[in-house]
Every structure is written in structure tokens, then in C-alpha cells.
Amino acid sequence: MHSHPAGYTRAQIVLHWVIAALVIFQLVFGEDIVPAFRAYRQGTEPQADALLNANIHVYVGLAVLVLAILRVALRIRYGAPDLPADESIVLQYIAKLAHIVLYAAIFLMPLTGALAWYLGMGEIGELHEIGKPVLIVVVALHAVGALWQHFVVKTDVLRRMLKPMA
Numbered sequence: 001m002h003s004h005p006a007g008y009t010r011a012q013i014v015l016h017w018v019i020a021a022l023v024i025f026q027l028v029f030g031e032d033i034v035p036a037f038r039a040y041r042q043g044t045e046p047q048a049d050a051l052l053n054a055n056i057h058v059y060v061g062l063a064v065l066v067l068a069i070l071r072v073a074l075r076i077r078y079g080a081p082d083l084p085a086d087e088s089i090v091l092q093y094i095a096k097l098a099h100i101v102l103y104a105a106i107f108l109m110p111l112t113g114a115l116a117w118y119l120g121m122g123e124i125g126e127l128h129e130i131g132k133p134v135l136i137v138v139v140a141l142h143a144v145g146a147l148w149q150h151f152v153v154k155t156d157v158l159r160r161m162l163k164p165m166a
Ligand code: HEM
Pocket: 022, 023, 026, 027, 028, 029, 030, 031, 033, 034, 037, 057, 058, 059, 060, 061, 062, 064, 105, 106, 109, 110, 111, 112, 113, 114, 115, 116, 117, 118, 122, 125, 126, 128, 129, 132
């Protein structure tokens, strides 16, 4: 077993950054699906451009789900490095909690979105919308934490998510 490796593999790193880019894209442009979703819920056909915008959101989001499955498989196979041991236990818990929320989000956002979109489940769509502010806060915290580790505490936490272990 490789549960406490020295770093991440190249595939894990590529997946981290591709998923991060797609999730941030979804957060920035997520509202583009709303007009088409609203049209369907009112029993009307969306405009062609509204439907195109909606499809971009749907397929980028489903891509996140596929990549998330791959990512967890690699996590199980290769594990992840320990957090810096000399870091305060409180910060370690906050970092781990953020990771758990982020892992949950890359599954739950596509799943709740798909239930809303394909089955017309409006209440689930509202849960999906709550994901937006939650994710913005957690992603910001996670990114600030990574930059803080790199520039202030000067650990290798950010470097090991950029450079595969030897
Ligand atoms: C990583 C994945 C995803 C993220 C981060 C994400 C994010 C978002 C955001 C930020 C909004 C706008 C919320 C608002 O206007 O307040 C939204 C709306 C929506 N998304 Fe997603 N989304 C993801 C995946 C998906 C997928 C895969 C689908 C469908 C298969 C989907 C369907 C929808 C629908 C139907 C809405 C409109 C909900 C409503 O107006 O009630 N999303 N999403």
C-alpha cells in the first residue's frame, strides 16, 4: 500500500488542476444555464442560444464527475502525502475538512445538477444553487491556505501539487 507517499503522481496533479479549472468555470458561468432551465420548468422551449449555454454547463459538469471518479480511484491506489507534521493541529483539521468538502462537491454538484436538469427536480436544483456560495468560500479558503503554506510558512505543500514525486 502507498497510503503515505512522499508526494502526488503526475496523473493526480493533472487531475487536480483540470478539475479545479472546470469547477471555477462552472462557478463563474453557472448562471448561464438558468434561462433554459426556467423555460423547461415553465413548459416552454428555450431559445437556441439559451440551450447552447445550458449544454455547456451540463457537459462541463458531467466531465467533472467522470474526472472525479478517476481521481478517487487514483487516491485509493496511490494515497496522498501527509500534511506538514509541524503545522498546528487546528490548521491541519481545517485543511482536511476543506478537502472533504471539495471531494464531496465534485460528486454532489454534478449529481444534484443532473437530477434537476434531467428529471426536472426543482428542489434539488435549489440545493445545487446553495453549492455555489459554499464552494466559493471553501475554494477561497483552500487556495489561501495553499498560498499561505507556500509563501509564509514555507512548506512544500504547494510545490508537491505542482511537481510529481520522483
Ligand atoms: C462541478 C459541477 C458543477 C458546478 C460547480 C455547478 C455550478 C452551478 C452554478 C454556480 C449554478 C448557478 C446557480 C445560481 O444561479 O445561483 C448552477 C445552476 C444549475 N446547474 Fe450546475 N454545476 C455543476 C454541474 C452541473 C451539471 C452536471 C448539471 C446537469 C446535468 C447542472 C445543472 C444545473 C441546473 C439545472 C442549474 C439551474 C438551477 C436552478 O436555476 O434552480 N449543473 N450550477
